[in-house]
Each structure stands twice: as C-alpha cells, then as structure tokens.
Amino acid sequence: MMTKLTTVTATTNWKQVMTTNRGTPAKRHKHPASGARILATGISMASVLGLTSAYALAAQHSTSALASDSGALTPEITQPAIPIFNTPVTAPTLPGPATPATTATSATPAITAPTVTPTIKIKTPKKTRSATKSGGSK
Amino acid sequence: MGNTAEVTVVGDTGDGGDFAQRRLTVLEHLWSRFIPTSDISRLNMSRGEPISVHPDTITLVKYLVSAHAFSNGYFDPTLLPTLVDLGYGASRSDASKSSILPANLPSLTEPLSRTLVDDISNVVRLPVGLTFDPGGLGKGLAADIVALELIRRGAIGACVNVGGDLRCVGDGPNDGVWDIDIESPFDASITIAELAVCNGGVATSSTRAKRWSTRRGQFHHVISPATNEPLIESENAPVQVTVIGAEAVWSEILATTILVAGASEGVSLASQSQLGVLVVLNNGEVIPNSHWSEFQR
Numbered sequence: 001m002m003t004k005l006t007t008v009t010a011t012t013n014w015k016q017v018m019t020t021n022r023g024t025p026a027k028r029h030k031h032p033a034s035g036a037r038i039l040a041t042g043i044s045m046a047s048v049l050g051l052t053s054a055y056a057l058a059a060q061h062s063t064s065a066l067a068s069d070s071g072a073l074t075p076e077i078t079q080p081a082i083p084i085f086n087t088p089v090t091a092p093t094l095p096g097p098a099t100p101a102t103t104a105t106s107a108t109p110a111i112t113a114p115t116v117t118p119t120i121k122i123k124t125p126k127k128t129r130s131a132t133k134s135g136g137s138k
Numbered sequence: 139m140g141n142t143a144e145v146t147v148v149g150d151t152g153d154g155g156d157f158a159q160r161r162l163t164v165l166e167h168l169w170s171r172f173i174p175t176s177d178i179s180r181l182n183m184s185r186g187e188p189i190s191v192h193p194d195t196i197t198l199v200k201y202l203v204s205a206h207a208f209s210n211g212y213f214d215p216t217l218l219p220t221l222v223d224l225g226y227g228a229s230r231s232d233a234s235k236s237s238i239l240p241a242n243l244p245s246l247t248e249p250l251s252r253t254l255v256d257d258i259s260n261v262v263r264l265p266v267g268l269t270f271d272p273g274g275l276g277k278g279l280a281a282d283i284v285a286l287e288l289i290r291r292g293a294i295g296a297c298v299n300v301g302g303d304l305r306c307v308g309d310g311p312n313d314g315v316w317d318i319d320i321e322s323p324f325d326a327s328i329t330i331a332e333l334a335v336c337n338g339g340v341a342t343s344s345t346r347a348k349r350w351s352t353r354r355g356q357f358h359h360v361i362s363p364a365t366n367e368p369l370i371e372s373e374n375a376p377v378q379v380t381v382i383g384a385e386a387v388w389s390e391i392l393a394t395t396i397l398v399a400g401a402s403e404g405v406s407l408a409s410q411s412q413l414g415v416l417v418v419l420n421n422g423e424v425i426p427n428s429h430w431s432e433f434q435r
Contacts, residue, residue, distance in 0.1 A: 083188045083254075083256040083259055083261035083263070084256050084258065084259070085254035085255065085256050085261075085263065086256070087255040087256055087257045087258075089199070089200055089203045089204070089251075089253050089254070089255050090200060090203075090204050091200050091201045091203075091204035091205070091208075092197065092200065093384075093385060093387075093388070094388070094411070095208075095383050095384070095385075095388035095389075095391070095392060095408070095411040095413055096383060096384040096385075096388075096411060096412065096413075097338075097383060097384060097411070097412035097413060097414075097429065098335055098336075098337060098338020098339065098340075098382050098383055098384055098413075098414070098433065099335070099336040099337040099338055099384075100334070100335065100336065100432040100433050101315040101334035101335060101336050101433075102334075102432075131317040131318055131319040131332070132144065132146065132297055132299050132304055132306070132316065132317070132318050132319070133299070133302070133318070133319050133320075133321055134299070134302050134303070134304055134318055134319075134320055134321070134340045134341065134342045134380060135302050135320065135321030135323075135326055135342055135344070
C-alpha cells in the first residue's frame with residue numbers, strides 16, 4: 001500500500017490572514033453595469049449566508065461532537081432573537097483510556113504488559129525515531 | 139491560541155496539510171482571548187447577554203463547564219481577570235495583542251454552572267461577571283477536532299500537535315504506531331519517556347512554561363483557584379504532568395487538574411478513568427501511575 005506522509009508546521013497567526021482585506025477602497029462607479037454587478041454580488045453573498053445557516057443547523061444534528069468540519073467563521077449576528085436555553089451544558093464525551101500500541105496491532109503476538117512499575121531514567125532522545133513531542137513549552 | 143501547530147498526515151489526502159492549517163486558523167479566530175472578534179472575546183464582553191457563536195464554540199463551552207465540575211473545581215477556566223492582573227495580559231507570540239476584557243468587570247453573582255447554552259440556534263449566555271480563558275483545553279480540543287476531520291477526509295492516520303497537546307488517530311508512520319517523546323521540564327532537549335500509541339490524546343502541563351518577571355519575582359501561568367496566585371513551586375510539588383487518554387481535551391483537563399490538585403488527589407481522579415499519568419516533581423523525581431506502563435516503549 002502506498003502511503004504519503006505530510007508534515008506541516010504552522011503558527012496560528014490571525015494577522016497573516018486578515019491583511020489581504022485591508023486595501024484602499026476603490027472609487028465608486030455609477031455606471032448601470034456596475035450597479036448590476038453590485039446586485040449580483042449581493043445575491044451571491046445572500047447565497048453564501050444561506051449556506052452558512054444551513055451548515056449551522058446541520059452541525060447541531062451531528063452525532064459526533066468533534067466532527068463539525070467547516071471553515072465558516074463566526075456568524076455576525078450578536079443578539080439572537082429568542083434563544084431557548086434547554087441544552088444540558090455537559091461535555092459530549094467523558095475521559096477514557098487511549099489505545100496502546102500492543103492492543104491495536106493484531107498481527108503481533110500478544111505481549112503481556114509488565115506488572116511492575118517501570119523505573120524511568122532521564123535519557124537523551126534517539127536520533128533514528130520520528131517522534132512527536134509533548135512538553136510543557138506551550 | 140498563539141502556539142505552533144505540527145500536523146502529520148499519513149495517506150494521500152491531497153490537501154490534508156492545507157486543510158489542517160486552515161481549520162486551526164478558524165479555531166484560533168473563534169477561541170483566542172487576544173482577538174477582539176473571537177467568540178471568546180465577545181462572550182467575555184457580553185455582561186450576561188446571550189451571544190451567537192459558532193457550533194465549535196458551543197462544544198468548547200460545554201467542555202469548559204464540564205471540566206470545572208469533573209475536576210471538583212481544580213480546573214477553573216474563569217481565572218482570566220486574575221491572570222491579567224498578575225501580568226499575563228498580552229499574547230506571548232505577539233505582544234501587541236492583549237486580552238479583551240470589559241472595563242469595570244461586574245462582580246460574579248452566579249456560578250459557572252449557570253452558564254446557558256442553546257445548541258439549536260447556537261447561543262451562549264454567560265453569568266454576569268464571568269469570563270472564559272480556554273487555555274490548554276482549547277488546544278487539546280482543537281487537536282481532537284482537526285485529527286478526526288483529517289481521518290474523515292480520507293487520511294489513513296493523522297496526528298495534530300497544538301503546542302504540546304496532541305491527538306493521534308489511525309495508522310502512525312512507524313509500523314502503524316505513533317511515537318511520542320515526553321520532554322523534561324528542566325531541559326527540553328532531554329526525553330524523559332517514550333510512548334507508543336495507536337489512538338489517543340497526550341497533553342502536558344507545566345509550571346515551567348509561560349513565565350514572566352514581576353516585582354514579586356517570577357510568575358507562571360498556572361493559577362490556584364484557592365489563592366488566585368500562581369501555584370507555589372515547592373520541592374515536592376508537581377512541576378510537569380503528562381496525561382494520555384482517549385482524547386487530547388480530557389488529557390489536558392486532567393494534566394492541569396493534577397498540577398493544581400497535587401499528585402495524590404489528581405492522579406487518583408485520572409486513574410479512575412484509566413488514564414496514563416506521568417508526574418515530574420520539582421525535585422526531579424518522576425512518578426508514573428499504573429496505566430502509564432501500557433504506553434511506554
């Protein structure tokens with residue numbers, strides 16, 4: 001099986017995204033054709049907003065709490081008409097165990113986990129492994 | 139969130155890396171306390187008024203409220219005004235960005251548990267005077283969301299690491315397994331543990347991260363809800379806690395809880411849910427719980 005490995009390192013930087021929207025406003029043209037284009041743009045934007053609303057409705061019916069696959073930004077409306085606050089404010093999941101490597105690799109013979117608590121010694125990382133790091137530098 | 143994210147995608151999804159970057163940027167826009175238009179900043183400025191938010195923010199709010207209850211109050215996401223008063227008001231990745239808080243923040247009259255959510259119209263109402271700082275919980279939840287979405291888009295495996303909170307799903311690049319190294323809190327170039335995980339979330343919280351100097355000495359970002367001061371770094375207190383569980387979001391919640399509650403009470407809470415825990419004390423002692431060995435290389 002061919003597999004492709006992609007690693008992306010990115011900083012989550014708001015400024016880089018927003019700078020493209022801050023140009024000098026273009027001078028208005030009053031030619032009827034421009035008006036038609038503006039009208040067409042208005043219809044187009046309304047369509048996009050309609051899709052965004054549809055997404056919002058669909059997302060809340062999703063069975064997976066972590067599955068809202070959308071690039072939509074926050075809706076502009078800040079004052080909702082009549083909210084109905086009857087949703088339980090509880091997390092969609094509870095804490096549970098991860099899957100260790102020995103459990104998931106079915107082709108590998110079962111390995112009995114050591115029953116003694118391991119002694120951990122501070123050591124330098126191996127250079128040959130491709131590992132993801134979890135540390136307190138966040 | 140102001141952190142560096144690292145995304146690894148196994149399998150040919152075409153634009154998996156670009157998708158992850160875009161998705162993380164959207165979540166940053168929604169949850170950063172340093173962006174005035176974010177859902178979190180708008181909620182923090184709402185003074186008890188209902189606010190429309192993105193569905194992802196509804197999920198975030200549910201975890202923030204539940205984390206406080208589950209941890210018996212040790213994980214407290216409402217300490218932003220205290221954190222700002224102590225000197226952590228500006229972003230560490232961009233000092234020109236500051237936390238958005240209302241002037242003359244009214245006194246808190248209702249508890250966090252009185253937060254109201256309408257997930258039909260995606261509206262949240264915070265109690266008057268209450269503000270949120272998603273902190274590490276937001277990073278863990280973002281890692282969970284993006285990793286699962288990468289799998290739904292066709293990746294064979296995905297690992298999303300947001301500032302040290304990471305979620306691995308599917309086949310890893312090393313014989314189907316994800317290798318994860320845990321850094322020493324005293325020297326990031328030193329690895330104190332090597333994990334092999336198939337599916338799970340790993341989060342590390344430390345008092346050694348995000349520190350700043352004040353006239354009262356060095357402060358760090360982990361605040362005690364009991365004292366409204368940074369945790370005291372005594373010799374036998376935890377300096378770093380790593381938790382491995384099914385999801386990064388709960389691993390982060392439990393890591394911070396253990397840091398605040400102390401090793402004895404905090405590890406007991408995590409062990410009840412069969413989460414692996416590695417605690418490093420200020421004196422250098424490294425203490426795993428019984429579940430940790432299941433993941434040790």
